[in-house]
Amino acid sequence: MLFKNPNATNSPYPTKLATVLNQETAHKSKQWLSTWPLLSRCATPLRSMTGTARALGINTLWIKDESKRSKLGSFKALGAPNALINLILTHFPTFEADKILLGKYREQLADFAVVSATDGNHGRALAAAAQSSGCPCTIVIHAQVSQEREDAIAEYGATMVRITGNYDESVEEADRIAKENGWIVVSDTSYEGYTEIPRDVMQGYGVMATETAEQLEAQEQKPTHIILQGGVGGLAAGVFSYFWEQYGVERPTFIVVEPRQADCLYQSAIQGKPSAATGSVDSVMAGLACGETSQIAWDFLQPSVDYFTLIEDQDAIDSMVHLAHSKYGDAPIVGGESGVAGLALLTKLAKLTQLNALSLNADSKVLIVNTEGATAPDLFKELTGISAEEIIAKQ
Ligand SMILES: Cc1ncc(COP(=O)(O)O)c(C=O)c1O
Numbered sequence: 001m002l003f004k005n006p007n008a009t010n011s012p013y014p015t016k017l018a019t020v021l022n023q024e025t026a027h028k029s030k031q032w033l034s035t036w037p038l039l040s041r042c043a044t045p046l047r048s049m050t051g052t053a054r055a056l057g058i059n060t061l062w063i064k065d066e067s068k069r070s071k072l073g074s075f076k077a078l079g080a081p082n083a084l085i086n087l088i089l090t091h092f093p094t095f096e097a098d099k100i101l102l103g104k105y106r107e108q109l110a111d112f113a114v115v116s117a118t119d120g121n122h123g124r125a126l127a128a129a130a131q132s133s134g135c136p137c138t139i140v141i142h143a144q145v146s147q148e149r150e151d152a153i154a155e156y157g158a159t160m161v162r163i164t165g166n167y168d169e170s171v172e173e174a175d176r177i178a179k180e181n182g183w184i185v186v187s188d189t190s191y192e193g194y195t196e197i198p199r200d201v202m203q204g205y206g207v208m209a210t211e212t213a214e215q216l217e218a219q220e221q222k223p224t225h226i227i228l229q230g231g232v233g234g235l236a237a238g239v240f241s242y243f244w245e246q247y248g249v250e251r252p253t254f255i256v257v258e259p260r261q262a263d264c265l266y267q268s269a270i271q272g273k274p275s276a277a278t279g280s281v282d283s284v285m286a287g288l289a290c291g292e293t294s295q296i297a298w299d300f301l302q303p304s305v306d307y308f309t310l311i312e313d314q315d316a317i318d319s320m321v322h323l324a325h326s327k328y329g330d331a332p333i334v335g336g337e338s339g340v341a342g343l344a345l346l347t348k349l350a351k352l353t354q355l356n357a358l359s360l361n362a363d364s365k366v367l368i369v370n371t372e373g374a375t376a377p378d379l380f381k382e383l384t385g386i387s388a389e390e391i392i393a394k395q
Helices: 023-033 050-056 075-091 121-133 147-154 167-181 196-218 234-250 264-271 295-301 313-324 341-351 377-384 388-394
Strands: 002-004 046-048 060-065 114-118 137-141 159-162 225-229 253-259 307-311 365-370
Touching: 002 264, 023 075, 023 196, 023 234, 046 196, 050 060, 050 341, 060 196, 060 341, 075 114, 075 121, 075 196, 075 234, 114 121, 114 167, 121 137, 121 147, 137 147, 137 167, 147 159, 147 377, 196 234, 196 295, 196 365, 225 234, 225 341, 234 253, 234 295, 253 264, 253 341, 264 295, 264 307, 307 341, 313 341, 313 377, 341 365, 377 388
Parallel strands: 060 365, 114 137, 137 159, 225 253, 225 365, 253 307
Antiparallel strands: 002 307, 046 060
């Protein structure tokens, strides 16, 4: 369940990577997105989990809480909208970037159709951004996407297409529909010959990193470890690249965690190249249930991630309950199935007294990200025994 990556380096942030993702562009994205009414005006909270850190046997545990990002429910609200703005600017260079999501160019964009596959959060964010800017949008979902996740996307006016296959087949179907109709695919994963849009999605995630860096700086703190959950790898690439650039040779230890049955990044680390998952890919952590590694994300992860790790579905469910019911006395948090993966990994290792396998000890200061809230509210209540609204009332 743990692989130490022999290709991880502690070099300064490479110039070649900085031409693809960098802090300057992350700050620009932050400014563009700041006008979108669907996003919270404030930075999402960076919560210090004192009780949990003590119980785990580490010095500090911060959770960046993306359940507060937007009513879209996850950090994905930063990725697709950023990519859509960039895409529109390439076709309409005279448009003002920060006016696009305000619907200023609705009439000119009435035939500018976009399409994407999703397992939930990316599609919801794209549908919302397309609706705000006035672009027609089609979202392709696979057999395992729940009805409540489908409804949450359809709420933003997207045309929904459901296929009988899995996530990777939905990606192929979105590509096929796009070619047939002359639409543009806005995907969060990259493949041969398709890298620019997923790059802009990842750059949008960098907005979360800029906020976190500012919050840590205000406390004069620096994490020793950052743990991020992996689906196709875009989140980890978008955030780790920022902190690599920030801290250079003194960067924290970077760790990726995935569901055991959707282990494409773990397998990529073992093979030394982008590889497919070996398991069923189906997981309660729906956002992480990806079978194929994003090629462009891998360019960042291969040289920087120190450890690739795997957890079980039950580990995630236990951590959802932990956050929802304030185990160890910390303020309760609405941590969704994919959101709690970092905490689930720490808890599992602490229980096995194996924290030292990730060079964690009583001095470690660890940053994790709750990447989603109750994006499937019925399932959330079923798994935790409490609704998101009840938790928010207690916060
Ligand atoms: C809530 C949540 N967390 C994490 C991820 C992983 O992001 P990525 O696929 O970019 O690795 C996703 C992806 O959909 C997600 O929805």
